Amino acid sequence: MREIRNQFIILIIGMLSTLVLALIAAWIESEFNVLISDFSLCGVIPLGAIFMGYLAGRGCAVGARVVDRKPGKFILAGMFFQSFLFFLLILFFRYREVQLESEEVITLIEFGEFLRQTIATASVQDKSTFGSLLVLAYVLALIPVLGFFLGSAFVYLDLRTKPYCETCLSYLKQKRKQSRFTWHIKEAEITHEEILKLVERNAFSEAVRYFEQHAGPEKIDDSRHNIRADVTVMHCNFCGQHHFAFEVFHRRDHKKEWVQVNRLSIEKMSDTRIDI
Numbered sequence: 001m002r003e004i005r006n007q008f009i010i011l012i013i014g015m016l017s018t019l020v021l022a023l024i025a026a027w028i029e030s031e032f033n034v035l036i037s038d039f040s041l042c043g044v045i046p047l048g049a050i051f052m053g054y055l056a057g058r059g060c061a062v063g064a065r066v067v068d069r070k071p072g073k074f075i076l077a078g079m080f081f082q083s084f085l086f087f088l089l090i091l092f093f094r095y096r097e098v099q100l101e102s103e104e105v106i107t108l109i110e111f112g113e114f115l116r117q118t119i120a121t122a123s124v125q126d127k128s129t130f131g132s133l134l135v136l137a138y139v140l141a142l143i144p145v146l147g148f149f150l151g152s153a154f155v156y157l158d159l160r161t162k163p164y165c166e167t168c169l170s171y172l173k174q175k176r177k178q179s180r181f182t183w184h185i186k187e188a189e190i191t192h193e194e195i196l197k198l199v200e201r202n203a204f205s206e207a208v209r210y211f212e213q214h215a216g217p218e219k220i221d222d223s224r225h226n227i228r229a230d231v232t233v234m235h236c237n238f239c240g241q242h243h244f245a246f247e248v249f250h251r252r253d254h255k256k257e258w259v260q261v262n263r264l265s266i267e268k269m270s271d272t273r274i275d276i
Contacts, residue, residue, distance in 0.1 A: 003069070003169070010063035010071050011078040014152075017059025018086050021052055026093035037090060037144055046147025053083060053151020061155050068171055068237070070164045076156055083149035087142075091115055163243050165236035166269070172234035172243050176276045178208075180215035181225035185261070188227050188248045191215045192264045195246050199268055204244045205275040208233065211246070226251050228258055233274050242274040243267070 029035045039048030057079065064071050095114045163172045182188060191214060198207040211231045220228075227250050234243040246266040249258035 006067040006069045007072055007074050009067050010060055010069070010075055011082075013063030013066065014056065014060035014075075014078065014082055015085070017062075018056045018082050019089065021056050022086055022089035022093065025052065025090060026097070029094065030097055035090070037086075037148070040143075040147075044143070046144050049144040049147030050151040050154075052086070053148035054154055055151070056082060056086065056148070057152035057155030060152070061159055064159055065171070070162075070169050070171065071156060071159055076153070079152040079156060080149050083145050083152060086148050087145045088115075090144075163234055163245070163267075165239060165241055167241065168236055168238040170236055170238050172236055175233045175235050175242070175274075177230060177232045178212065178218075180211065180218060180229050181220045182216035182227045182229070183224045185227055185248075185250065187216065188229055188261070188264060191229060192246065192248065192266070196266055199244065199246075199266055202270060202272070204233075204242070204268075204270050204272075207231075207244065207246070208274065208276050233276050235274075240273070242270040242272070244270060244274060 025036055036048045037046075037052050040046045060071060060075060060079065091114070092111060095111050164170060165172060191211065194210055194214070195207045198204070198210060208231060211229070215229050215231075216225075216227075227248065230245075230247045230249070232243075232245045232247070234245075235241065236243075244267070246264075248261040248264040250261055251258050
């Protein structure tokens, strides 16, 4: 029951963020005649809707952090509903603002009729129908809904990939992160092999100490170091489980951007405390 309540809290915060974004988008359209969610690439890829969906999805991210719970599949379904709600809110606010022959649309037609005509003809002033193309018109009109959902889904997938406790479904809190630097990938591979042996024996504290002593200097020399190794220890606030992660990154020609070397990554949960 408590878990269902937490998921509802996440969804409600996401819905509130959707409402706020719809109000902001309506204000921008009213003041500057620009509707961000209608911006698309080649008239097909709804970049504006994807961007707005991502921003609204961040509301779910805030909710997940507030209740300290990983969002479940129920939230993904809620995000789809949230996408359609955003679409309706945008059209409703437009319905409140549009005028025909100096009269507000709201005094002439119902919102349902306005919605039908907007989707079918892309203009309330054109009362013609598309005939055989009517279905295509509806599909094209709903593309922003798909874009908004995709933007929200990106946030959902990002939240799902963050380390969390399988037992409590709670996000892990970082306890400590350390970095060491070296100049050759071979040295990182040696460190990886030794740490892997210790992790397989669940000797996590020994792995941390080995990393501190043998993985290289703590301070980077930009003229020499192209390899970075990180050890991150996280823990669950509820059950006390710890999470150990060893990651290696490299950069080309001393550029600032670090690229992860996935084959040298190690991650594992520990039922015992990891001393650092």
